[in-house]
Amino acid sequence: MTEADAILTAIFDDDHKPARKIGRGMYHPGRAVVFPTKKVPTGSIRARSPLMADGLIHLDTDPKVVRLSPYPLETAYWSTLDEETPAKRDHIPDIAIMLRDDRIVFIDYVPLAEQAATPHFARRVAERTRHFRNEFGCAYAVHDERSVRIQPLLSNLRLMWAHRQLGFETAAQANARHFVRLASLPATIRTISENAGRTHQAIKWEGDEHPTPLPETDLVFTAVMQLAMRGEVRLDLGKPLTFDSTVQETAQ
Structure with a gap:
């Protein structure tokens, strides 16, 4: 088993601890959402935002998703400081999902307004996508209101x-x-x-x-x-x- 395989196995273990602790006042003061689900050993996930909680509804009702791991790991990926100077950035995804065919996908939930206010956001997403593919052989995606809150x-x-x-x-x-x-x-x-x-x-x-x-x-x-x-x-x-x-x- 490679180191990457060991990490991916560990994040779905029953005793795995999330890499980030979400309190009531973090990120969205008073708006952290406790989401009950049987797809985690603890029986619930503390979503850091209402958008993430809505995203979890998609995952909890999807029969192809068999396991969830909230804030699964902290990983360092290569980026740049000035579009030229290499630099490492740390990142903790919001969720990792295990599909029925054993594929694993990492997901972040980022509102459109936050994306627009974040410098070089599209480039950061491309860097993380490349990192998760190269380091873990996994897909990475950012979800926002356009996919999470589509009606009906x-x-x-x-x-x-x-x-x-x-x-x-x-x-x-x-x-x-x-x-x-x-x-x-x-x-x-x-x-x-x-x-x-x-x-x-x-x-x-x-x-x-x-x-x-x-x-x-x-x-x-x-x-x-x-x-x-x-x-x-x-x-x-x-x-x-x-x-x-x-x-x-x-x-x-």
């Missing part, structure tokens, strides 16, 4: 993320996922739900003879969102997600 994609991902599987769930929810897996696709969520029959959660108050259905809940809708995040079904995220959205089989 972000709203759809937020909706999917709100239906993510948590630590505890009812047997009915697991059954709903099973019913979606058995459905003949393509089909709308509404059609699958109607064919499933009883798909709403219910509550039984003390003294009631029968449970009261909660019409605002639909277990099949939640199941479809969860299976889409697992990559088991496919949705058109270029259109707002509704009960009339079509559920497709995943491409083989």
Whole structure:
């Protein structure tokens, strides 16, 4: 194993410590965001900005992303002081992601206004891109509002993320996922739900003879969102997600 391979393995270890500690008052005073995710051993990431938190929604709902490492390492890359004199610059990426095919990508989240205010920003990005490719064999990217907050994609991902599987769930929810897996696709969520029959959660108050259905809940809708995040079904995220959205089989 090369030194670079050892470093890449270490940043995804369960006991890996981030190279940067983000406190409540750092970078964006009072705006650091705690983002819960099962893709890190600690169960959450402290995003240094709202833009980064929105970016994490993309990663947490993407079935191709299997592991995250916040502020994974500090690395020194070659740059220049005056466009001629070589100099080393230190950098800590916001996140490293491991894809299902074992590729690793490093990402920074930088708002457009900050990019415009940073001298030689495009050159710095090119230098880091070259560094991560040459030193680690990995891709590097900078994401901003143009890719992170594109609509209706972000709203759809937020909706999917709100239906993510948590630590505890009812047997009915697991059954709903099973019913979606058995459905003949393509089909709308509404059609699958109607064919499933009883798909709403219910509550039984003390003294009631029968449970009261909660019409605002639909277990099949939640199941479809969860299976889409697992990559088991496919949705058109270029259109707002509704009960009339079509559920497709995943491409083989």
